[in-house]
Amino acid sequence: xxxxxxxxxxxxxxxxxxxxxxxxxxxxxxxxRPTSGFLLDQIGVRWLDASDPRADxxxxxxxNLAYPSGPFVYGYPDQNRGLxxxxxxxxxxxxxxxxxxTQAVFGMAMEYPQITAPVSPRRDxxxxxxxxxxxxxxxxxxxAARLDIVRLGNVWGPGSAAWTxxxxxxxxxGRPVYPATADGxxxxxxxxNLTSYISYLALEDQGESGVRFHHLAELGxxxxxxxxxxxxxxxxxxxxxxxxxxxxxxxxxxxxxIMRSHGPRAVARQLNDGRFTSSVVRSVVRVLPERAxxxxxxxxxxxxxxxxxxxxxxxLTVVGSGIRFEPHVSPGWTPPVTEEGxxxxxxxxxxxxxxx
Amino acid sequence: xxxxxQQVAIIGCGAVAEDMYARGLKGLPxxxxxxxxxxxxxxxxxxxxxxxxxxxxFEEAVTRAGLAVIATPPATHFSLASAALEAGCxxxxxxxxxxxxxxxxxxxxxATSRGRALxxxxxxxxxxxxxxxxxxxxxxxxxAPKSVTALEGGRFNWQxxxxxxxxxxxxxxxxxxxxxxxxxAMFLLGFDSGPVAVSVNEVExxxxxxxxxxxxARLVVTQDDRDIDLRLGLSRFGLLANLIRVECDRGTLEVxxxxxxxxxxxGPDGTLAMSFEAGETTLGxxxxxxxxxxxxxxxxxxxxxxxxxxxxxxxxRLGTGE
Numbered sequence: 001x002x003x004x005x006x007x008x009x010x011x012x013x014x015x016x017x018x019x020x021x022x023x024x025x026x027x028x029x030x031x032x033r034p035t036s037g038f039l040l041d042q043i044g045v046r047w048l049d050a051s052d053p054r055a056d057x058x059x060x061x062x063x064n065l066a067y068p069s070g071p072f073v074y075g076y077p078d079q080n081r082g083l084x085x086x087x088x089x090x091x092x093x094x095x096x097x098x099x100x101x102t103q104a105v106f107g108m109a110m111e112y113p114q115i116t117a118p119v120s121p122r123r124d125x126x127x128x129x130x131x132x133x134x135x136x137x138x139x140x141x142x143x144a145a146r147l148d149i150v151r152l153g154n155v156w157g158p159g160s161a162a163w164t165x166x167x168x169x170x171x172x173x174g175r176p177v178y179p180a181t182a183d184g185x186x187x188x189x190x191x192x193n194l195t196s197y198i199s200y201l202a203l204e205d206q207g208e209s210g211v212r213f214h215h216l217a218e219l220g221x222x223x224x225x226x227x228x229x230x231x232x233x234x235x236x237x238x239x240x241x242x243x244x245x246x247x248x249x250x251x252x253x254x255x256x257x258i259m260r261s262h263g264p265r266a267v268a269r270q271l272n273d274g275r276f277t278s279s280v281v282r283s284v285v286r287v288l289p290e291r292a293x294x295x296x297x298x299x300x301x302x303x304x305x306x307x308x309x310x311x312x313x314x315x316l317t318v319v320g321s322g323i324r325f326e327p328h329v330s331p332g333w334t335p336p337v338t339e340e341g342x343x344x345x346x347x348x349x350x351x352x353x354x355x356x
Numbered sequence: 357x358x359x360x361x362q363q364v365a366i367i368g369c370g371a372v373a374e375d376m377y378a379r380g381l382k383g384l385p386x387x388x389x390x391x392x393x394x395x396x397x398x399x400x401x402x403x404x405x406x407x408x409x410x411x412x413x414f415e416e417a418v419t420r421a422g423l424a425v426i427a428t429p430p431a432t433h434f435s436l437a438s439a440a441l442e443a444g445c446x447x448x449x450x451x452x453x454x455x456x457x458x459x460x461x462x463x464x465x466x467a468t469s470r471g472r473a474l475x476x477x478x479x480x481x482x483x484x485x486x487x488x489x490x491x492x493x494x495x496x497x498x499x500a501p502k503s504v505t506a507l508e509g510g511r512f513n514w515q516x517x518x519x520x521x522x523x524x525x526x527x528x529x530x531x532x533x534x535x536x537x538x539x540x541a542m543f544l545l546g547f548d549s550g551p552v553a554v555s556v557n558e559v560e561x562x563x564x565x566x567x568x569x570x571x572x573a574r575l576v577v578t579q580d581d582r583d584i585d586l587r588l589g590l591s592r593f594g595l596l597a598n599l600i601r602v603e604c605d606r607g608t609l610e611v612x613x614x615x616x617x618x619x620x621x622x623g624p625d626g627t628l629a630m631s632f633e634a635g636e637t638t639l640g641x642x643x644x645x646x647x648x649x650x651x652x653x654x655x656x657x658x659x660x661x662x663x664x665x666x667x668x669x670x671x672x673r674l675g676t677g678e
Binding site: 010011012033035036038039042159160161165168169172173174175236237240350353354355 | 485505
């Protein structure tokens, strides 16, 4: 029986993945903060304190779902190195690491060329920068003989806060769900397919040593309208009119946005929230002495936590992307959930949790 | 005696103090954080560094301040709020307020006897959608409310520095998210003017006792001969619909738990999302507006402790299972 450690097991994907791996015959241990222990206790999965990853020996497979988070994520380089240390402590040198990353390494609107190879670090939104950095750290310091980097599309399915829940709330309360049209590619991966794929990589796929890249968005060819129209009908509502907003994604559009700001506070906010300028602000905060850095970070509002308005624009930017995230998966794997099955599961979930 | 509420002491230097109170208060014109205090000297030092205020013992903090923010674990709210009132401070107590209606009444007696004001930090009352929904119900356009379904769930990831959310009987989902949710429902219905009668029909939770991480309950809340069937759903395990649904004689009102400006109306002839301009539309905005009202004594009456007695009563009944 394969021993598998799942870092970040208490999250939405993590809990479902642990259950899936266990059902598929693995000996699964979650690696989490103790305060999240109850989330794994509920589904009967053993867990380890992430601050003491050596407590249960080394594992055949380590799946990493974790990434820097928290109120002061501007310090993500330290958090990423902490994660690397954790993975190194858990994985057998001859073993296998499956690291989950994101399609956003190709840009929030998928505006960079898609390659099944390392992507160079660049200044970008904090989430993207930190994901890119962790990918490259793992590639530069492979913690095990085999490293699979799985870049995920938009994770969709029953209980997905980022997409399913967010869309339901937007539809119900009349907030925009798309910037111009809903014709953009949804680039989604159903969470059941995602857990199936990681289980397949961990337990069945006889991959060779070295680094391999996977792009998972098996239902991504469907436009957003496919999901939005069904959900709106199910909730008996009509989608709000298009919003037309989009996050500035190029340096020149960002500069124009800053130029339109009135007053020093507004400019500071723009600098703090900008795709490129926020990256520079974070770099400055990181190199300042702690006390001075702390003052600056408070003044600019966190140096890394985007304002709610920016998150809104980012959501619409992702939904408005007209670029398909092209799947690239092991040929031996077949997704168990079809588009219709995915929708039916979401519809059942909407009813179960009280939307109707 | 009038105290200067713009001179604030933060009592308790956990996550909510650092992430919310320190930042929120620092951004308010004219407001100074004059002291911070915590038994954990490391945590006190962190918040002291973030605010520039000295870390001092409790007794000294409340002598320096006109307003004491009690942001400690719930088990300590009563004793610390009481001591701060006795010391002459106005008090803003973080939710959940206190575990029993008797404790709430005792604190109000202390506040009254000392001529001080006692507030509770239920900042969701500032949300535009909730305030607009309340106005709609008050207008009578939907007829009389008959039943309320209040659902709030999401994977729990609040990293309380003291860990009270997993150990304190008043740190579970009922008193944590539940106190907000119940208060939103009471505010929406206009049941925040005084005590209510509570009849609990059914309670299920994931643990035999509090703290629980998931809970469902059905109860009847009565005030001034108005009976409301209240159905609650709370979870730290996964997402719920995160809304309050009020069934009325002539239609249904749905209000989001999340900050926003809109509600949904459903009637026999159709459905409509309706947006309101007055109020806050972000969590940070709601939190800061609450602090602004209290520190400037402007529109803070609806945050006074007596407005939360119905919430305390319901929590008490559900928490004890009596």
